[in-house]
Amino acid sequence: MISRDLHEVLMVLYEAGGSRVPASEIGWTSEMAPALNRALNMQYITHRETRAGRLFSLTEAGYTAIERQPPQYMSISRAFRSLFRFGGGSPE
Template sequence: MVADDLHEVLLILYNAGASRVPASDVEWSTQMAPALNRAFSMQYIIYRDTSRGRRFSLTESGYLAIGKEPPNYMSISRMFRSMLGLER
């Protein structure tokens, strides 16, 4: 179980689409900064800077932290990383 503030941050991203969500579509407030930092440091959320701007995504552990089932492609990706010896 994650803290309420962290859970809220993850749910906001999940409700915004969970994967490759444009920064402008995510409704995080400035008061959520500590929880966001924790989400990034715990690798529940990742971001990528693209030519279209910053995009946020939940990781597999982010889905699990809020009790949601990760998409199937995440399991396939994990299987390939494991087979190639790239698992951490």
């Protein structure tokens, strides 16, 4: 079980689309900053800088923390990672 404020931050991102959501489209408030930093540190969410701005996404751990199913593409990428990790390929 995660704290209420952390759950709220993750749910706001989930409700905004969950994956590759522009920062401008996420309804986070300044009071959510500590929970947002905790979510980034705990790797529940990730962000990427693009030409269009910063994009946020839930990770598999983030979906699990809010008891939601991750999108199918995450399962496919996990399968590919496991093939390379255990199939003698490079772990990087």
